[in-house]
Amino acid sequence: MTTCVWCGRMVTPTVTLATLWHWQPLSTPAVCAACQNRLQPLHAPQCPRCARQQTTTQVCHDCVRWGDAWVNHAIFPYDAVLKAYMQQYKFQGDYRLRVVMQPYIRRALARETYDVLVPIPVTAGTWLTRGFNQVTGWLTDQPFQQVLTVDDAHKPRPQSSKTRQERLRSPQPFQLAPAAEKILPNQHVLLLDDVYTTGRTLRHAAAQIYLGGAKAVTSLTLAR
Amino acid sequence: MDKSQLFGRRLPLDQAPPEGHGIPALRQVNGRWQCQRCQQWIGVNDYLPHRIPYCRHCLNLGRLTSHTKLYTIPEPNQFATLTHSPLTWQGQLSPQQRIAAQAVLRLTQAGRNQLLWAVTGAGKTEIGFPALAWALQRGWRVAWTSPRVDVCLELAPRLARAFAVPQAVLYGDQPRPYTYCPLTICTTHQLLRFEAAFDWVIVDEVDAFPLATSPLLQLAVRRAQKPTGSHLYLTATPGQDLQRQIRRHQLAVTYLPLRHHGYLLPPLRVKLVANWQSQLDQQRLPGNLLRQVRQYQQTGQRYLLFVPHVKDLARVQQALRRAGIEGGVTVHAADPQRQAKVQAFRERRVSGLVTTTILERGVTFPAVCVLILGGDDLVFSTAALVQIAGRVGRQRDHPGGDVICYATSQTRTIQRAQAMINALNRRGRRLGGRCP
Numbered sequence: 001m002t003t004c005v006w007c008g009r010m011v012t013p014t015v016t017l018a019t020l021w022h023w024q025p026l027s028t029p030a031v032c033a034a035c036q037n038r039l040q041p042l043h044a045p046q047c048p049r050c051a052r053q054q055t056t057t058q059v060c061h062d063c064v065r066w067g068d069a070w071v072n073h074a075i076f077p078y079d080a081v082l083k084a085y086m087q088q089y090k091f092q093g094d095y096r097l098r099v100v101m102q103p104y105i106r107r108a109l110a111r112e113t114y115d116v117l118v119p120i121p122v123t124a125g126t127w128l129t130r131g132f133n134q135v136t137g138w139l140t141d142q143p144f145q146q147v148l149t150v151d152d153a154h155k156p157r158p159q160s161s162k163t164r165q166e167r168l169r170s171p172q173p174f175q176l177a178p179a180a181e182k183i184l185p186n187q188h189v190l191l192l193d194d195v196y197t198t199g200r201t202l203r204h205a206a207a208q209i210y211l212g213g214a215k216a217v218t219s220l221t222l223a224r
Numbered sequence: 225m226d227k228s229q230l231f232g233r234r235l236p237l238d239q240a241p242p243e244g245h246g247i248p249a250l251r252q253v254n255g256r257w258q259c260q261r262c263q264q265w266i267g268v269n270d271y272l273p274h275r276i277p278y279c280r281h282c283l284n285l286g287r288l289t290s291h292t293k294l295y296t297i298p299e300p301n302q303f304a305t306l307t308h309s310p311l312t313w314q315g316q317l318s319p320q321q322r323i324a325a326q327a328v329l330r331l332t333q334a335g336r337n338q339l340l341w342a343v344t345g346a347g348k349t350e351i352g353f354p355a356l357a358w359a360l361q362r363g364w365r366v367a368w369t370s371p372r373v374d375v376c377l378e379l380a381p382r383l384a385r386a387f388a389v390p391q392a393v394l395y396g397d398q399p400r401p402y403t404y405c406p407l408t409i410c411t412t413h414q415l416l417r418f419e420a421a422f423d424w425v426i427v428d429e430v431d432a433f434p435l436a437t438s439p440l441l442q443l444a445v446r447r448a449q450k451p452t453g454s455h456l457y458l459t460a461t462p463g464q465d466l467q468r469q470i471r472r473h474q475l476a477v478t479y480l481p482l483r484h485h486g487y488l489l490p491p492l493r494v495k496l497v498a499n500w501q502s503q504l505d506q507q508r509l510p511g512n513l514l515r516q517v518r519q520y521q522q523t524g525q526r527y528l529l530f531v532p533h534v535k536d537l538a539r540v541q542q543a544l545r546r547a548g549i550e551g552g553v554t555v556h557a558a559d560p561q562r563q564a565k566v567q568a569f570r571e572r573r574v575s576g577l578v579t580t581t582i583l584e585r586g587v588t589f590p591a592v593c594v595l596i597l598g599g600d601d602l603v604f605s606t607a608a609l610v611q612i613a614g615r616v617g618r619q620r621d622h623p624g625g626d627v628i629c630y631a632t633s634q635t636r637t638i639q640r641a642q643a644m645i646n647a648l649n650r651r652g653r654r655l656g657g658r659c660p
Contacts, residue, residue, distance in 0.1 A: 092283055094283055131289065
């Protein structure tokens with residue numbers, strides 16, 4: 001008998017004839033069915049650029065204002081359920097909750113075409129307090145390259161505490177790691193981040209990666 | 225930081241304070257990690273990268289890892305002993321209440337662990353007042369806690385009016401920061417932040433969720449109390465465990481089997497119904513339940529109908545509508561209009577309320593009858609059933625009313641609930657209680 005990592009309720013493994021026939025240990029899901037049902041993935045119609053959930057399939061207002069052809073894919077809408085999840089996982093630092101999203105990230109990455117996977121890094125200060133990078137926590141065994149670095153001086157306070165205008169004005173926080181020049185040239189890079197809010201962070205990261213010689217950059221985020 | 229913040233507490237700090245004793249927040253015992261705040265074992269998968277363990281049990285109070293340190297300064301009781309009683313409460317206790325209050329005061333003075341077993345609607349809070357006044361006058365540090373935050377929120381202004389001492393109110397998202405006070409009102413979760421701090425701990429609704437089923441919180445209550453301290457449990461429905469302690473004389477007990485108006489508790493009647501669950505699946509309700517509700521409709525009697533689960537609410541309402549009974553509303557814990565609906569029922573704007581166990585305790589409606597659908601469901605514990613029965617007849621003008629439980633069988637929980645009500649009524653009759 002195990003409990004759901006998210007809500008703590010009991011989870012009982014489903015026993016079917018097939019599981020009995022294979023005579024393998026019963027695999028209990030880490031997340032209960034109720035929590036699984038609360039997570040509702042994004043569905044059509046979406047903005048073709050940033051994957052925002054909307055009523056039409058036209059390019060959304062924010063993407064028009066950006067004026068570029070950035071393509072972002074996302075898995076979930078950033079609704080109350082995802083906010084609660086991010087609150088517990090990222091801000092309270094419950095690293096165990098990474099297993100909730102691992103299957104979703106695995107399936108989403110399998111659908112993407114890319115050469116190099118680059119997760120958005122966290123600052124050294126965040127590493128000290130949080131103790132983990134929330135993005136790489138979702139990766140199970142997918143290879144990734146940490147070609148970006150970020151320092152605390154550029155992030156005096158977290159993005160999530162700023163207004164939209166402040167976020168859009170924020171300066172470039174990323175640098176290329178020394179190893180980048182060997183990895184990036186002529187590669188299709190996929191950036192992985194937790195939430196796409198204004199798109200500012202991802203575009204900052206992409207600008208640096210293009211400088212490193214990549215031929216294309218797209219992104220995947222857990223939530224939009 | 226003011227050092228009084230650490231008196232009798234157990235706080236994780238980034239920097240070591242000038243005074244105080246620090247211990248690692250997580251300790252390794254025989255290869256397993258144990259959290260020093262909540263005393264729970266760390267799960268085998270609860271690690272950060274680089275194999276740093278962290279505690280998921282008390283995560284809500286701020287994450288503790290093996291790198292965190294907890295600081296404490298032993299409780300010094302820096303309160304002046306008062307020359308006169310801090311009790312400013314002007315109310316009058318009934319003769320029965322006064323006898324109970326005297327008994328509680330005597331046991332407190334003797335430093336005994338005790339239980340005040342008073343029926344629902346007996347006025348437990350006020351019975352504790354004389355003993356609390358005595359303790360505060362002696363310069364004791366006292367915590368008045370409850371597992372339920374709404375109890376704490378309701379209690380804090382009452383205690384502020386009744387006692388002229390500074391008080392700190394602590395709960396999940398409290399607006400005011402912690403201060404060192406002789407009287408602390410908090411949820412039982414907040415007690416995890418204290419260590420050997422209180423001379424006297426009062427636990428209100430000791431049998432309520434989640435304290436009754438949580439070893440973590442039960443330990444928190446014991447650890448927040450000083451080794452020389454004592455505790456007072458307040459409840460109308462002590463669980464099996466507390467009743468065992470009473471039988472073994474490990475816990476002193478004061479009974480108050482009569483309500484403030486002097487009438488006995490209405491008995492719990494059981495009516496057997498065949499398979500109410502499958503009837504509900506077909507959007508039907510047991511015939512005798514429907515007849516009862518119809519009768520209430522004709523006489524204008526208001527009723528509470530308790531159902532086991534949130535998902536039953538809509539089905540029961542549809543079944544009632546199909547049977548031609550209108551005027552009922554449903555309410556559950558996550559209902560955004562919960563307060564408004566309960567208020568509408570209180571003001572007699574609706575005739576019936578279909579509810580889950582959220583209204584089992586802490587609410588008073590004048591002149592209601594109570595129906596319980598599926599009293600054999602696991603949700604209805606003995607304590608829940610007695611509490612639900614206690615919603616009836618709380619007022620002097622309407623001391624009686626029906627409490628009818630519809631169940632497929634007489635389960636042990638139902639029998640225990642009936643036995644508890646009967647035992648309290650036997651004691652009450654000896655004290656001159658009248659049948660309503």
